[in-house]
Amino acid sequence: MAKNGSTSLACFSAGTHACMDANAAFASLFGMQEDALVGRHLSRIFAPECVAQIEPFMHDALEDRQEQLFELSLRDAVGSVRDFDVSLLPYTPGGAVLELCMVMHEVTRFRAMARMAHEAAARLHRFMDASTEGIVFQRDGVIVDMNPALARLMGYVGQDIIGLRAIDFVSPDYRDIVIGKFHSKVENSPYEVTLLHREGYDIPVELVSSNVEFDGEMLRMTLVRDIRARRAAERRMRELAERDGLTGLYNRRMFLEQLPARIAGLSEREQTAALLFIDLDRFKQVNDRHGHAQGDRLLQTVGRELLAFLTPGDIAGRMGGDEFAVLLTGVQPEAAGHRAQALLARLQAAFDTTGLTEMAYASIGVALFPNHGQTADTLRRQADQAMYLAKAQGGNAVRLYAPAG
16 A cells, blocks of 8 residues: 555655655656665755755654654646645654655645635535535534535435534544634644544544635635545554565564563563574575565465464564564463474465475474573574574474573
8 A cells, every 4th residue: 555555655764864765656746766766865856945845844853753744835747736745754663763754645636625615605516516525514513514525424415414513523532622623713724533424433534624705604614534545554654664564474673672572571470481483494495496476475374374373462573584483472381382383283284285395394493481581682592593403403393492401
């Protein structure tokens, strides 16, 4: 979704302001391919006036380590001026800001709609009916008109809710916010709330309100934008920072970040656990003989089987290449070897379905908490050592860590 969606996304180095990654929607604004943007400085992508507007927000994101929101207008590759709401999200693994992720939601049409509503009241109903954005008019908090797009968004026929209080269609947690905006007479300032669908679930939306004269009286007009796609894109950005794109498991950074906290929690609760390091035997031969596509499918198979094997409280991650790690929580020391053997059998059965029975195997090293170590680093070293001993003995085996001597 992040790569192929219509929302423009790009990540910039916090230190150099060079582009680290971008999706097709972002690249198309400048008439370029995604790969051509990677490594380019901010000033070689945006026009000088845009750079002057963006850089202060980059500075604030680095200083505050908080999301920065601002509006940006730019001229695209074909010369059209386009308006965007921009979210600048600092990526802070380990506390340091490494990248600034820019999420650009185009609002050109949305802003144009608001201007048209002010400038062309006589054409308002025709405009409302054709609009894909929600529009509602209120008199003293009571709905007097709305367009079909908003009715569809909320699961109603428009006439069903004419004459009802608008606030009743706002989720209870947001009603004070909407009432406060109304009484403060704030106009043309977007803010987010959730509305109640007819079937009872919440719909996140962005509202922009203003007072307009219509048929000789002053009404409150509100534009309603469905932001579920934006929220999904933001969630996907977070997932991309945490998950391995091929297997869906935690990536190495996230697994290593989670492991110490999980170990500390186990220690506080006086629980036991087992850390498993898994390496695929003959994986290079699979890639060499059958191609990288088959190798990727094998890795995806491991990811699916590990996720299915986990119980609540367990975590699994791809540590890189054909290496994986699993933390099994609550497993007793005497049962850890059996659990690892069960996992090995599960993987072997899954490998059989790929047609690689004679080539695909796994070696598993096991370290026990707290028996073999009480810190994440110690357990990692011991599980890794046990795994290499399993491989040295021919692979397709489970080896429990055994202290030297």
